[in-house]
Amino acid sequence: MTKTKKSDFHPNDFVVYPAHGVGKIVSIEEQEIAGLRLELFVISFEKDKMTLRVPTHKATDIGMRSLSSPDVVTRALETLKGKAKVKRAMWSRRAQEYEQKINSGDLMAIAEVVRDLHRSDDQREQSYSERQLYEAALERLTREVAAVSGTDEAGAQKRVDDVLVSRAA
Structure with a gap:
């Protein structure tokens, strides 16, 4: 088995795991699973009281990524100001897309x-x-805004709410 390069993730980094949102890498550990030695990121999702172990060599393949840059956060908040785009599809279809x-x-x-x-x-x-x-969706957005801007979730929630309220005005 070839040793894969350690990705750009390190302990104490905040990362975004697609299915769960923002988590924090607590450590990198080795475990033996089914006779194979695996190196794993141990990611804590404090708010969900959940810990996830992700093989380091699979992290990027499954879409784990670093936090968005501040300008991506700004663009995401700009997106909130746009007009809602609702397709005329059945709700079940739209719900699936969402x-x-x-x-x-x-x-x-x-x-x-x-x-x-x-x-x-x-x-x-x-x-x-x-x-x-x-x-x-709101929770995922708010958590990432909070992590990127270094504020608490309440502050990030207010920032997102302000944008949504200004849109309605």
Whole structure:
């Protein structure tokens, strides 16, 4: 087995894991699994009280990435100001697309979901599944904004809310 290069991830780095959002690499450990020695990133998702072990040589293949740069965050927040783009497809089809965008780990795609599913107070109610997808996307966006800007989640939440409210005005 050839030794793969250690990627650009190090302990204490914040990373984005597509299916779970922002986590922090706690350590890199070796384990024997099915007779093979594997080097693993140990990633903690504190808010979800979850720890994930990802083989270091698979990390980039599965879409794990570093936090977005501040200008990507700025562009994502700009995306929120855009007009919601809602296709005329059946809800189940749209819901599937939103779910894929959320789990892609792509901040711009996540921002599009937040933009498209955001409702201001005077708009019609959201269905339960719409609300679930909206909140999942909003949480992913907020956590990454917080991690990139070095603020807490409440501060990041306010920043995102301000953009969404200004759009409605």
